[in-house]
C-alpha cells in the first residue's frame with residue numbers, strides 16, 4: 404500500500420483494497436455522463452442517503468454536467484430481529500418531490516431493507532420518476548425482493564470500509580473501498 408498521511412494503526416484494520424481510488428473515479432465519471440444524458444432537460448433531484456453516500460454524492464454530482472438539485476435523507480434500519488424491517492427516517496427531504504425526477508444515491512445495498520422502505524415512502528409522494536443508484540451492491544446478503552436500478556460495483560459478502568462507508572464511524576475518509584480485517588477473517592473461517 405502506498406505511503407499515506409493516515410497513522411499506521413488506522414491501516415492495520417484494512418485487509419486489502421477491494422476497489423481502488425482510480426477504479427471508483429472512472430466508474431463515477433462514466434455514471435455522471437450517463438445521468439447527464441438520461442436527465443437532460445429534466446428537473447433532477449439527487450437524494451443522498453446519509454451518512455454513507457456523502458462521498459459518492461459529492462463526486463457524482465460533480466460528474467453530472469446538467470443542472471440538478473441535491474437533497475439529503477437520513478435513514479436507519481433496525482434489523483436486529485430479521486422480521487422487523489422497520490426503517491426510521493432520521494432526516495427528511497426539504498423538497499416537495501412532485502416536481503422532480505428523483506435519483507436516490509446510496510452507498511451500499513446489503514439486506515435491501517433500508518432502500519426498499521425509503522423507495523416505498525418516496526413513491527407515495529408522487530415524484531415525476533424515481534430511480535436508485537448505489538455505489539456498491541452485496542446481492543448475496545439480500546433478504547428482501549428489491550434491487551437498485553443501477554450499482555457501480557457488485558461485491559462479495561464482506562464488510563467494507565472507505566469512500567464514505569464506516570466501521571463504528573471510522574474509515575469514511577479513505578479514498579478507496581477496502582475489506583475490513585475482521586470481516587475477511589470471518590469469511591475465511593466460514
Ligand code: IMP
Nearest residue numbers: 455512513514515516517562563568569
Ligand atoms: P440494508 O438495509 O441492509 O441494505 O443496509 C444498508 C446500509 O447498511 C448501508 O447504507 C450501510 O450504512 C450499511 N452497510 C451495509 N453493509 C455495509 C458494509 O459492508 N460496510 C459499511 N456499511 C454497510
